[in-house]
Each structure stands twice: as structure tokens, then as C-alpha cells.
Amino acid sequence: MSTAQTGNELLVVEGLKKHFPVTRGIIFQKEIATVKAVDGVSFALREGETLGIVGESGCGKSTLVRCILKLLEPTAGRVLFQGEDITGLSRREMRPLRRNMMMVFQDPYASLNARKRVGFIIGEALELHRIGTPAERRRRVQELLEVVGLNPEHYNRFPHEFSGGQRQRIGVARALAVNPKLIFCDEPVSALDVSVQAQILNLLKDLQREFGLTYVFIAHDLNVVRHISDRVMVMYLGKAVELAVRDELYAQPKHPYTGALLSAVPIPSPDTGRARKSVVLEGDVPNPINPPAACNFHPRCPRFQAGRCDVDTPPLAPILDDHLVACHYPLERWPMDIAEQPAAAAAQPVESAG
């Protein structure tokens, strides 16, 4: 596996699961089902790289990040940060580690306290971690405002005095305040207009180069993920279905779901966009309370093979160096019509059932 540890991984996630109980009744809350929001996700993150996580709404990308940060308690699995297992740590034990892991949120309108001044919002983490004197903190905040391209004199303003893009810069400055190693960005640009989105993406790239940051970047927009990531993980219904180096994933997707996602993105060029044959997936993402058996993509998969895909769960396994895919019949080439039946299935009729 490409998660083979070489010793310089900043973060290692092993078989992480988060199951939410679904209960019925008010007094005797009987558990009637579980939602498997994250169901056995593993990956390793090298220092200084950006891992993009893509998937549709409800595929578990945000829950995954919240479990890694221990904002939610994972049901099973391990999280190692700089080689240290943080899964069993108490809140108090976690606190010094939180300095190293910060988060940038999706909605710059909801994630800044409207009643606090910008200087306080950015400096709060410094105060909580008892870093520096008040004067030093103030200087640090002003420096941060400058780093993210805002006027340091705006220290005393309130969030409502800023536009959406500027607020997201404040969110980034807040995440940077305590010099973290790892920043989780949960859809940081999806609420912004395209011209402002470009400003924030460039800023994130510049900061990464300058401070050697490692990012986990969640987005549903494949264009944005391609732009910012070194490696990309595709999630579907709580599971990682494909994980590869960025160029490899976009040039040679192996999982039919990745192929369908890529061909569904509108291309801003009428000639290439209309010439390409796009695959329209049937149906919706299934209900995670009762996900399909085995490969949970099989009811929507155009390459579905009865007796194998609905019986045997495909593991996330390497198909090439640094390219993992969880599929029995990965795509042979790209671009291709993913509705085409897999060559392997035609050659060897279904016998491996069970």
C-alpha cells in the first residue's frame, strides 16, 4: 500500500470508522439502525503535501475530518499524529496537540463570531495556548493580517465590515495564528464567487510554500481539488474508493465512480465540453442507513457484474504505484465509455462468487 510508512508521515489514519446510532423512542432510546458515516478509511499524509478529498454530499468527508481532529469520537480505528496515537487521548491531553492542527471552515459568514473584533478572533488561539504577552499577540495578529493580504489597521473591525472573500482570509489568519503544521480546509472556497475563489486558492498555495504547511483539502468541486492537491482521495458512502497522485487520478481514473464524476463536471469551453461524451449516472446516492451490500456503488455502476460486485467487497488495493482503487473491474483506459463492459468479466465468466 502507498500508506507504507517511511517514518516522515505527519498523519496516519488507520481503519477509521464513525457510526451514528439511529434511535427510536424518547425514554428508552432503542437503537434501530446505524449510519455508517465513515466506514474504514485509511491514509497517510506526508509533511508538506496537500491531500484533496472529493465526494458528493453525505459521503462522509466532513465527518472524517471531524474524527481526525477528535471533534467527534471515532467508533473504531486509529489516528497517529507525528507517530503518536492520539485516538485515546482525553480532551486535556489533546489540547497541546491542537496547536498543530487547525481548521478553515466553509462558511465565512457563520464561522466568525459576529460580536467579536477581528483582532480577538485571530488572537484567541494565542491566548488559549498562552503564547506571548498581550503586546506580542497584538503584533502577531497584525502580522497575520498582513500575511493574508488584509490591512493590519483593520484589527479593531467587526466581521460584518468585510466581504465574503476577506472574511475567508480572516478564517485563514485565525488558523495560522499558532503556527500549525497541518490545516484542514473544509470546502473553504465553495461559498465564494469565482474571482474571489481564485484569490483564496492562490493565498493558500503561497502560505503553504512560505510556512511549509500540510493541507487536507475537502471539496466537492473537482476543478478546485485538482488545482490545489498533490494527491486526491475519492470517497463514496463513507469509504475511500480511489486514492492516487493528482495527475494520475485525473489522467487515468480507475474507479467507475471517479470516471463518472470527472465526466460530469462541465468544462468551460463549448468545443471540448460538448464534444465529450459524458456519462450520466442513474439515481441518487443511496441511504447510508441501509447501504448496498459489498461494493456500495454497485446499484449505480454501469460496469456492475452480478455475482461479484454485490457479493464481494473490493478492498482499496494498489493497481499501480501510488494508485489505490477499490474496484473489481477498474477502468482499463481513459477517456473511455464507462458503460463498456469490463474486459476481465467477459474473459472469465462469473465463478468467483462467494
Add this chain to the structure above:
Amino acid sequence: MSEPLLDVRDLRTEFSTDDGIVRAVDGVSFTIEPGQVLGIVGESGSGKSVTCLTVMGLNDAKFATSTGEVLFRGEDLLKAPGARLREIRGNEIAMIFQDPMTSLNPVHKIGRQLAEAVLLHEDVPRKQAYARALELLKAVGIPRAERRIDDYPHQFSGGMRQRVMIAMALINNPDLIIADEPTTALDVTTQAQILALLKRLQEDFGSAVIMITHDLGVVAETADEVIVMYAARIVERGHVRSIFNEPRHPYSWGLMGSLPRLDMNVERLYQIPGQPPSLLNPPAGCRFHPRCAYAMPICREQDPALAVTGTDPSHEEACHLDAETKARRAAELVSSLMTGAST
């Protein structure tokens, strides 16, 4: 050429607010032919939605005043009385809103909501209205439509709700559909389903469509004609291929350059400096000049009019820049977007 279906002339809409007058639409003119798809692109606050709300007569009359002409088959909708507008809305002109959850009534079954749309405009028996509702639900691809017609909106997923909205828009065979960001709230695979559906239905029913969106990709794949709006005005318009293959306004260059692309790697995105202006107090002259890399002294003083400067007589832009520079810059941008080199 046939008579345009909709002819909007010098439309201006103002809102009076506590801070002053906001000119949300400031001198917008366009036409749409029967069966055509017109894409309107622009960022938030550029006036694209207000333009369409004004066409439909849906602005709050207490705060909004509109001047100009909105000729629908020669009839000025701005001067039409409320009763006449109610006759047209949902019948000859239908609208699809961005958020299907808030635009369906949560306490009524969808069958009733669809049938109501028919009964409002046609004197037919209730049974026939329900039959029509069922037919439309099937046409938009809702599985087991016979059973789902008795479901409430919350029992549908986002994509399915948007299909119900489309069914409702199409139920009276409108000549014009205004779709305001119809796929923005949806995931990519669902978006692809809905866009394919809209295209098929638009061909089957022959309706004209105004597609409002901020997504250049959606416009490139669906529209025939494109209007680019910035700060309440049209800055560029033309045929979709012409707009994407030879963009001639600096704002359009900025928009296209700032998009991350699926089909290529770009190290650094082009960024338009600054923020869109406040419409309370827009900049003098060309409204884009404070953010424009090509601004000249004249741009600060004189507002450029839409004019043809290239070879394509249907492609107009509002910019003072000379034609050679525009052509050269457009060619550079498009070739850089082709090869993936950074600009």
C-alpha cells in the same frame, strides 16, 4: 429573422434602501428568440437575478421601481396589470428557482402542487390536471411516479425535488423558462442529470430558456447565446463559441483565467484584484476600471457602450480598449488555456 419572444429594452431597476438607492439593473437590453437558450453569467450582486425577477414582475413594488420595456410577444410586461401578469406567470413564462426545498410548499403533496399549477390557468377537471401532473413527473424521470405523486417534498432528495420543480415549470408548456441557478445546490453527478434533462425537455417542448448561473462550465455546455454581467450592466455578449473562443472584455478574461480547470494544470490562478463595487456608489466611467489591468484615463471618465469591434457582428463588448489589443489578448488567453501555461 422571426419576431423575438422576449425583447428587453434599457431595463433599469432601482431599490430604495436605508443607505440610499441601489441600481441593481442599470440599462440592460437583450432579446431571446423562440427555442433559444440564453446564458446570463456574472458574480453575486451583478444583477442577473434581479433582471429576471423584473421580467417576471416579482420585485416588491414597495421598494423597487423599474423603467424601460419588457416586451413579451410585443406586450410590455412592466406596464401590465397584476391580473395579466398572474395569467402569464406559470403559463407562458415559468421559473425554476435555485433552492428546490424552499420553493415547494412543504405541507402539500407534490401532486396537488403540480395540479394546482394547471388548474390556475386552465378550466379542466381536477382528474385531468392530476393526469397531466403524472405525465410530467414521468417526463422528468421520477421513478414510480404513480406512487410518488402522493409524497410530500421532504420525501424527495435534492435532485428529485429539482425534477419536480422542472415538471412544475413545464406543466403548462411555457414558451419561456427562466432558470435561476437551477443546479447550484446540487452535486456534480446530479447536476449532470438535471442539465441533460433540461436540454432534452427544452428540445421536446421547444421552450426558450434563460439560464442564470455563475458557473462558466454550465453556460459553455448549455447556452446558445451568452451575456456577461458586471455591476448591474452587460459588459459582453455574443454567441457561446465566440464568447469562449474569443473573449473581448477584460472582466471576461479575468473570469476565465481565474477558473481552476479539470482538463489542465495551472500553477497559479489569474486573480482579478479587489472586490466587485458597491452598487450604492458605483465607480464613474467604466465600472470595471478600478480592477482592470488595462485601465486608461478615458476609462475613469467615459462609460463605454456595447459595440462590435471584432469580426463577429453579433459579439459586442463595452470596453474602450483598441480592437488589436483585445484580439491579441483574447488569442493569448485562449491559447494559454489550451496549453495550460500560466498567465
